[in-house]
Amino acid sequence: MTEPSRPRRGENLDITHKRGKPTLRTIATIAGLAVTTVSRALSDAPQISLETRQRVHRIAREIGYLPDRAAQRLKTGRTNVIAILLDSHEEVVGFSTSIMYGIAKALKETSYHLVVAPNFLSTTDVEAAEYIIRNHLADGLIFTRTEPLDARVRLLLETGFPFICHGRTEFSTPHPYVDYDNFSFAYEATRRLIAKERRKVAVILPPKRLTFCQHILHGFMTAVREAGIAYEIPETVDLDTPADVLRDFICSRATAPDAPDGFICPGEVSALAVISGMSDAGRTLAVDYDIVAKETSRLLTQLQPKVDTIHEDLTAAGEDLGRMLLQRINNVNLDDLHLLLTPQINFPIG
Amino acid sequence: MTEPSRPRRGENLDITHKRGKPTLRTIATIAGLAVTTVSRALSDAPQISLETRQRVHRIAREIGYLPDRAAQRLKTGRTNVIAILLDSHEEVVGFSTSIMYGIAKALKETSYHLVVAPNFLSTTDVEAAEYIIRNHLADGLIFTRTEPLDARVRLLLETGFPFICHGRTEFSTPHPYVDYDNFSFAYEATRRLIAKERRKVAVILPPKRLTFCQHILHGFMTAVREAGIAYEIPETVDLDTPADVLRDFICSRATAPDAPDGFICPGEVSALAVISGMSDAGRTLAVDYDIVAKETSRLLTQLQPKVDTIHEDLTAAGEDLGRMLLQRINNVNLDDLHLLLTPQINFPIG
DNA sequence: GTAAAAATTTAAAACGTTTTCATTCCTCGA
DNA sequence: TCGAGGAATGAAAACGTTTTAAATTTTTAC
Known part of the structure; x- marks a missing residue:
């Protein structure tokens, strides 16, 4: 043999x-x-x-x-690899897996491979990006959860390293991104609660430093002001708060006389936590209060009574991220530098 | 500049x-x-x-x-990369992400990187492994969801390519693996239902071809026979069945006179589907029936009424997988070729 | 004091590509 | 008939490392 x-x-x-x-x-x-x-x-x-x-x-x-890829790489200086910075916060509900899956899909017929670079390799997330660049580990970089003045974006713009991010920033220099229309998500979610005649709506916001927190806040506030309805924005908890803490918070808040009866939850875990917390306080979903949640899986759709959900297709996002980054790396003129993905609303809008 | x-x-x-x-x-x-x-x-x-x-x-x-990694690689023939075959079935609840996170943890202080090789690159999953070997994409391979006579294992044993898998096989040739003690999971889960005085227990099995299906079945049957209790093993659905299909199945089954009143669910999604299905049929959790579920996240713990869960720590598994594969690649004698991880039971056993 | 042995250091080849520059072989126009 | 110009191919250098084999220096043994 x-x-x-x-x-x-x-x-x-x-x-x-x-x-x-x-x-x-x-x-x-x-x-x-x-x-x-x-x-x-x-x-x-x-x-x-x-x-x-x-x-x-x-x-x-x-x-x-x-x-031989090593020889090609040595000679040409190109690695044929793109890297994704894996964020530890996204561990829970397969956020990253879906995106990776999409990226891999975009890379399918190409010579490129995807490597995973966990950002805990370094103290700060910029260092993880620096590590990739300095070691010439990849030809391009993808990362998520951007901040308005994201240090990673700043670094990559400075060094001219090809990248694309999931989420927007506030830099004037144009750079490619794919984002989800979180404004619309929050706006439509809020309007749904209002349509269900809730009298006071609350939103669980993402951590303030993240760009998409602003978008959600904006969408929420727009709908709230249009309707002139009462609202509440919890300050001590956010989307990254551990589920049990969030649950306790919701439970204790639920007993107050001015407690909200409508919640926007931008994630599965927070939705479950809110439901549990309210339940702890003796409140029943769809009777005493309502929830509109964002889901990136198909998990909440299974719940009973049914929760109103708006879907975010992360695999599609990943596919776009991969495709656009490849174009960028190979200096193909991007038809669109920016892509804003539309929320898929799983309830009747009127 | x-x-x-x-x-x-x-x-x-x-x-x-x-x-x-x-x-x-x-x-x-x-x-x-x-x-x-x-x-x-x-x-x-x-x-x-x-x-x-x-x-x-x-x-x-x-x-x-x-x-320069390319030069080193060209000269030594070593890539300093280990690859994980990403299974599309694991997309839903971040199964892979947790494992990857663990692997990355094990690779942290080493010169190794993790690349993701989605198995949809090819028609069969063996081809994905072949692709890695032939293109010399990595020094070692990790994959999950093994079968008793897994074609990937066979291929890798033949070629002598370093690998480790999450899950056992029935090959006589010894090769490293990390597995979760699914026998104990099923055994303890079933005993819990029995302790709760359920009179007929059912188990949602993984697809039959997978090794851990046998382990779960074995644990289930052992407990069932010890207690001499009635049981049921649905044939038309399994763990990979889409949640809505499973839900409908459970609902229709629930109306029969000999319907089970206890369920073992080896995953979050199936647990939610069962709860929804039973709910559709007017059955109430903890009253009309009980569930013991395996969870790899902390999702179910949030549910109300509380579901009994047994936890599987996939990040820990990933860490072991990475560590052991590295030892194998570098010809370090493994202290233990095999590792069986213990279920963490989240309810009182007696 | 010298030869052998040990301890350091070095030159050069190799890994498998890509790329620069040269060469060969045509064809064609004058 | 000859040289120009183009098309096709080839020789050799380079990318940055590791490794083999050889050369140099230092130490040791007598």
């Missing part, structure tokens, strides 16, 4: 160079061409004759040639 | 070779040594004098030298 394939029918060329994988030299020997020519033929360079090109391609296929 | 840094104070050595990143040659020039010596000094080879070694290390640090 590991026996070296014996030359057949008088064949005696040194085809299997060092009994290892076939290289350009192997093909060159077989075809009676120079390595240079083979290299050119395989990369479909224009000056190679059609006949040679086809012959080389055929031989390569027959002997199962695969280019 | 991109102006070449002018030599200062009479310095005139060609330190910045081609105005680029420092290489071994840069250090060699500064130290007045041969490249060979520098290479050896940095890899702490024994024959280099202590003084030289320290000096080289100091210079490397000062000028911010980082080895």
